[in-house]
Amino acid sequence: MSQALTEKVKKIALSHGADLVAIVNVSDLPEHNESITSILPTSQTVIVVAAKHSLAAIRSTNNQVAQFDTIHTYDACARAAHITARFLESASFSSAAVPAFIPIEMESPKHGMRGEICWRRAGVRGGLGSYGENGLLVTPEFGSAIRISGLVTSAELTGDSPLDEDVCDHCMKCIEACPAGALMGEGKINKKLCGDVIFKYGLRFFQDFIIDLVNKQPDEAEAVINSYGLREMWQTFMTGNYYYCYKCQSQCLATKFPR
Ligand code: B12
Ligand code: SF4
Numbered sequence: 001m002s003q004a005l006t007e008k009v010k011k012i013a014l015s016h017g018a019d020l021v022a023i024v025n026v027s028d029l030p031e032h033n034e035s036i037t038s039i040l041p042t043s044q045t046v047i048v049v050a051a052k053h054s055l056a057a058i059r060s061t062n063n064q065v066a067q068f069d070t071i072h073t074y075d076a077c078a079r080a081a082h083i084t085a086r087f088l089e090s091a092s093f094s095s096a097a098v099p100a101f102i103p104i105e106m107e108s109p110k111h112g113m114r115g116e117i118c119w120r121r122a123g124v125r126g127g128l129g130s131y132g133e134n135g136l137l138v139t140p141e142f143g144s145a146i147r148i149s150g151l152v153t154s155a156e157l158t159g160d161s162p163l164d165e166d167v168c169d170h171c172m173k174c175i176e177a178c179p180a181g182a183l184m185g186e187g188k189i190n191k192k193l194c195g196d197v198i199f200k201y202g203l204r205f206f207q208d209f210i211i212d213l214v215n216k217q218p219d220e221a222e223a224v225i226n227s228y229g230l231r232e233m234w235q236t237f238m239t240g241n242y243y244y245c246y247k248c249q250s251q252c253l254a255t256k257f258p259r
């Protein structure tokens, strides 16, 4: 394991969009062994990168501002992951950046609900923070207001250790703030209730829209096509961002850590 290479890799990620970076050995993510190996059979290390949201943006009552911030926070993660992968490849280590959220396996049984690597888990194992009552990765620096992504590489880097401390304040602000009543504490979530809110104009809306359209008489179809819902959905297609709630992220400050 090369400490110098590990430090260099972290420096590159941090100077290209990441606000936090952690190194996890593949052997410390046994739950993802199969998918990691299918991405890169020679994988030795997962490099986790996280970028912070603008708190003002995800707290804004203007959802388009929050969506815009999300697009660019994901971009920051993607840039850090890709540039780090390119650096490692130029140093003769096979490396591949892994999606932060989409594209994602849509086939049964995953149905878009399971990433190739669960980035919360990877973040916890790499010591970026701990699980919160909201089920998200809570960091000392930014609470839950981060996006996470990363890459796999054949380079053997020095792994980081999980944190000893519990970063979550257990203040329950996330639970109280959830408009869907989807959070039950201790990380338990009703995914459908949350999904109905965050994907308001997502896949289910699209499916209902098509069903509605095919059941309409020709003279009624125009009203459906001209509806607000279709225009909103078009925007989510165009931008690639479809979230309509950020409350459990934006209310979580994990305030026991000064910043
Ligand atoms: C599927 C998915 C969803 C689903 C299901 C979420 C869920 N909680 O399971 C839905 C659509 C509901 C969803 C909602 C949201 N999501 Co989402 N989602 C994902 C996605 C694409 C895959 C997650 C996955 O593979 N889950 C499957 C398995 C691994 O999860 P699981 O069976 O529930 O197992 C977990 C628990 O067992 C937990 N666990 C184990 N032991 C313990 C112990 C304790 C004490 C606790 C608390 C938990 C815990 O560990 C596992 C996770 O590591 C990830 C991206 C990624 N690739 O990681 C983003 C991701 C988790 N989502 C994210 C976000 C921000 C959101 C939303 C805020 C929506 C938004 N505006 O973006 C909400 C938050 C809802 C919430 N509070 O959980 C971020 C989280 C950032 C962070 N700080 O952690 C991620 C990582 C995207 C990213 N790349 O940044 N999401
Ligand atoms: S809002 Fe409070 S209880 Fe919820 S995850 Fe953050 S620190 Fe923990």
Ligand code: SF4
Pocket (backbone or CB within 6 Å): 177, 178, 179, 180, 181, 182, 183, 189, 193, 194, 195, 197, 198, 245, 246, 247, 248, 249
């Ligand atoms: S994203 Fe919104 S609806 Fe989903 S769990 Fe968090 S607060 Fe609740």
